[in-house]
Amino acid sequence: MMPDHYTLPDDITWTEVAPGNRRAVLSHRPEMMLVAFSFEPGAIGALHSHPHTQVSYVAEGAFDVTVDGITTRLDAGSSFIVAPNLVHGVVALEKGLLIDTFTPRRDDFL
Template identity: 90%
Template structure:
């Protein structure tokens, strides 16, 4: 039976880059929720994808670049990325981003 719930003990973390790892929290074909954990100074490299992304800064602070514009965001802030815009982050301190993608990022599964 498929579960509607994601429990902490069932989450698998995957290293993305040095000091940066991700965990798929919940997903369906039309939407996905993903946590990204960063160590101080870790980089979420500039990239783009065809998905709409909304990100919430749950912990820490980040320099966030979207479409060439950089803003420092702290816990409680959020940002949105339209499909195919170049974006990335740099962690000022240990931090956590919670990202929603639509549709689901099958490359994360």
Template identity: 80%
Template sequence: MQYYSLPETTVWTEIAPGNRRAVLSERPELMLVAFRFDKGAIGALHSHPHTQVSYVAEGTFDVTVDDVTTRLGPGSSFIVAPNSIHGVVALTAGLLIDTFTPRRDDFLSA
């Protein structure tokens, strides 16, 4: 089991134009993932069976969860219930730190 994630060994994967993902830590029951966005990049509306909690570490985002859009900046967070439709638009360059329970196995195969 890997206990630590170090910046120099972090692997970033481009998942859409201006949007990169890095799995920081994971176990079957929990996962921590960083998403880096360029200004104007979109995290498209989607849903999944996992509970998600997201922390805005940098930047400003319009965050939509179940048809409700709210502007969030650094220090803000939001929670997404399983199967809720959600997505983001980066109004500035930014960084989201997301947790998922259980782990998003689809992120490990990419």
């Protein structure tokens, strides 16, 4: 039996968020959460806001990322940060993977 502070690939459950976009909660505690978002080419992470600070790492692919009305093209190896309540979203230009950290945890994802 694995302690709670480890997550193995077989423990991960993917949830469809929108067409071509799915997420998996990788690890979490009340004060922080790590989430993977997988995108098919052209999939959209719709503009939205939330009270959490978010840091995102582009693990694979390329995205047009909009934060607070400014859109920037980001490729694998890039990252971005979103302050609480700022409107943000992404468009996948190719198949891609974002790794997001939220503080505090996004209870709506559990």
